Amino acid sequence: MKPYSLQIFYVVILTLAGILLELLLPTLMASIVDIGIVNGDIPYIIKIGAWMILCALAAVGLTVGVSFFASKVAQGFGRDVRKTLFVHVENFSLQAFDKIGPASLITRSTNDVKQVQDVLNMILRMMTRAPLMLIGGIILAVSREPGLSVIFLGALPLLAILIFIISRKAIPLFVSLQKKTDKLNLLVRESLIGVRVVRAFNRVQAEKKRFNTANEDFRDTGIKVNKLMASLFPIMMIVMNFTSIAIVWLGAIRIDQGHMQVGNLMAFLQYAMMILMSLIMLSMGLIMIPRAQASVKRINEVLSMHQEIKDPDNPKVVKNGKGLVEFQNVSFRYEGAEKPVLQHISFRAEPGKTTAIIGSTGAGKSTLLKLIPRLYDVEDGNIRIDGIDVRDMTQKQIRDRIGYVPQKASLFSGTIAENLNYGKKDANEEEMKEALEIAQATDFVMKKDEGVHTFIEQAGANLSGGQKQRLSIARALIRKPNIYLFDDSFSALDYKTDAALRKALHAVTSDATIILVAQRVSTVVDADQIIVLNEGKIAGIGTHKELLANNAIYQEIVSSQHAEEAGA
Template identity: 55%
Template sequence: MIKLFSFLKPYAFSVTAVLVFMFFQSMAQLYLPALLADIVNRGIVNGNSRYIFHIGGLMLLVAAGSAACTVLASYLSAKASAGFGKDLRSSVFSRAESYSLHEFDQIGTASLITRTTNDINQVQQVLLLILRLMISAPMMAVGGIIMAVSTDATLSLVFVAVLPLLAAAIFLIAGRSIPLFRTMQAKLDRLNLVLRENLTGIRVIRAFNRIDHEKKRFGQANYDLTGVAIRVNRQMAAMFPLMMLVMNFTTIAILWFGSIRVDYGDMQVGNMMAFIQYSMQIMFSLVMVSIMFVMIPRAQASAVRINEVLDTVPDIKDAVQIKSTGKQKGLVEFKNVTFRYPGAEKPAIDNISFQAGPDEVTAIIGGTGAGKSTLVNLIPRFYDVDRGRILIDGVDVRELSQQSLRAKIGFVPQKAVLFTGTIADNIRFGSEGAPAEAVRQAAATAQATEFITAMKDGFDSVIAQGGANVSGGQKQRLAIARALVRRPEIYIFDDTFSALDYKTDARLRAALKEETGNSTVIIIAQRVSTVINADRILVMDNGVIAGSGNHEELLATCGVYREIVASQLSGGE
């Protein structure tokens, strides 16, 4: 957790001021019992009212100063801890944004959400506690012991028996709790995962009548988390009654032995009252320390998880020396490219070589699992190749900055993803500053104008979370419009037309031909009708290219393509 404190550098002044204010607050609290003893011994015992009012006024002044220091320290510590949490969340989010898909798969989306929210909140709360107590609690404890010994060294022997007992109890309980806190955060990850799957997959769950099954799955995850939380809280709950019991017995012992010493004349009444105040301050400080020991183990477990996110180095990094592409725009070349997913037995694609140039359409077709989507995911560097090279305008994509590389690409994924906001906002996601006319033109090319204008607010209609208020075909057309408004050099359509009817598909492809005439277009499709007019068709089978050519050439030379065509088209077609 100490490693995360580097995020406190911008708030160094506030932290320093908090420490200074807490120091003076502690000094004031330690001074008050001495003034109380002075009032009793020299004012009340002697009946000196003037002295009582004089010292009483001084006590009020000291108490007011202590209160002011407490208020200022509270404000500054809250400001510093909130800023710390804000900066840490931003840093974790930025690091997650730099991850390749491999790191997302490794850590898990649900776990990243937990680490960005719950884990950072845990650390932030403990930081606030530390700023308030890291100076005052130890100082009050140590200062209270020193003042108590100076008040009556003999009576201070009571602490010799009490303090080691309390310290042992605190360390024992905290030591047993740390592993449980780590387990609890892992159980929270599992709960978030189940909840996220349940909410995003609610249509599938209801369609297959699996609501009861999902309730049981969530109930089990919830029960596991609750069980660990109960075990932790049961241990922690034992600490505070123990502290209070020891505190009360300590007070009884002080009163017992102190009254004897007062009776024998070895101690003044005021000193015994001050001694009781110091013992309460010592005990209260130890209670505060115990609270820190309750919170710190959980925050430590959370800090480890946060550091895992910050320390994970993305597999995909920009080159030290960034190159720029040449004059040719949009030429994509695969040269003996091989890629294997982590942990897979065999490559997803193996020794792939081809070219896709501007002013032409390159289509990729093949069976499920043939490696089509994997192939196009390598172009924008969602993953890096294991062997071979992918060139854009003659430059290896690994020698381009990721930002400049992806600025050249208009990517429409297999699963259309929309964001909360208006339809216009979703289309402008491809080009933030696109004018309204460009947005309308992109929607028209994507064959989306008809359903957009039929909606109540047209382009200002709000898209629900996940695009729940539009159909699958409408989602795909909006995703296509988002890529078109970008006007990139390279278009990649990953099975984008699967949710469209044949009529809309044909109209859309005709409009795309005019809109993307000067760009490189790569289309992945399952339908032969979608790829039949492409300039070049790549037929993929088990991760390799089984054939390459136009429709007529492949019918004559590629058995895999003939099987696909025969399964979809009649002999006459």
């Protein structure tokens, strides 16, 4: 809020000025009745009436100013919090990201921030106005007619108790409502992302039932909250109306006894309404604040999560490094896991050579690759690039030297060119065409009317699995790094395209370090070094011929794949 201190100051000053003008109006009206009308003084009535009009117009102008600055502060605050959340989450390790989950992070960055933003706007416009009007109204009402002020001794405590009871009941419901919003978002996200699986397994009705259960649960909680809020205002109106009746009744008795003038009664009645309306405004704020508190707590849970992967205070710089990657007794486990995913991994991946990693599903192949760019940090041991521990380098320095192709091809909505620019910001069209040609993507890209400027739908929905994979490879190739990491990046390619791609790749990456994860033996057969992983441990290292001769696990993988091919 610090950047908006000046605007908040303007809100308070304008609110104060507007309230003073509004509090002046009943006094002016009382003067018109008690002096102008009683004495039949038309010029006096016109004069005071003109002042009333000017005060009312000025109060309207000041209220518009308050709304303008309050909206500016609230919208700016919302923008800043969303930006802070986004930047903070972008720096999370994958473990921290997985802990909260994408559905909840989306809700916290949008719905929760909106709740806080709306309440902030209301606080600036109403919660600053209500206390000032309440205090000013009480002072002027008591100073004008102390005898009638005893009515407030019954009305104000009654309203305060009512607000307290409803707020106490509302807070847990608002917290529950936000959690159920999370659950609803999660179900919608899962159903939309997995729509093909849902239909393929004929589970549409089951998903509808699952969604309806969560949706009705959300609805029921929302109804409970709205019932509480709906019950508040009728009760308040009853209290206000009975207060008005009491004031008029007692005031009429005092006028009849000659202790009070009609104008004074009218002014006192208006001050009473101002006091009670300010209490209603406060109650609205107190009802909305619990929901914002629940949202604030959820936002702070994200912001308070420490970045597990940090840059060192005094990072070391690699000068003229060629991309030598060394694993030295590396172990790693996911949070909450009973045993490590990787145990005592040691090997060297040298520049100009291809290191392939093969093994059964769940052996830890993809995890091993993710440790190199510090998407996760090792538990024991260390990973070195050109002799320097990756934890002694900045994340930017590490990742600028790596071309990473993930197991699941991730493309963003935009043109093919914009996706390739993720690899290199200033890449020109010639560089793009070269990368596409090596990745065996030229045939389908150039057949499109707009070539590299063809639009890709969200998550590459208008492309096949093989096309997405080849574009992901092209994106890594275009930056021409020292180290290439291919995480099962050829699985969606046919054997002919796979072979052509590896041949083209070998020609342009002869000086780089290539580490690739693969399931197919045909992909790793020409590698300079093959690492066989089994249950998170290295079961063998060597060339295809060496492992085929003396490694039982590798022999099983080769024979099983040959059997599958023969059967096919």
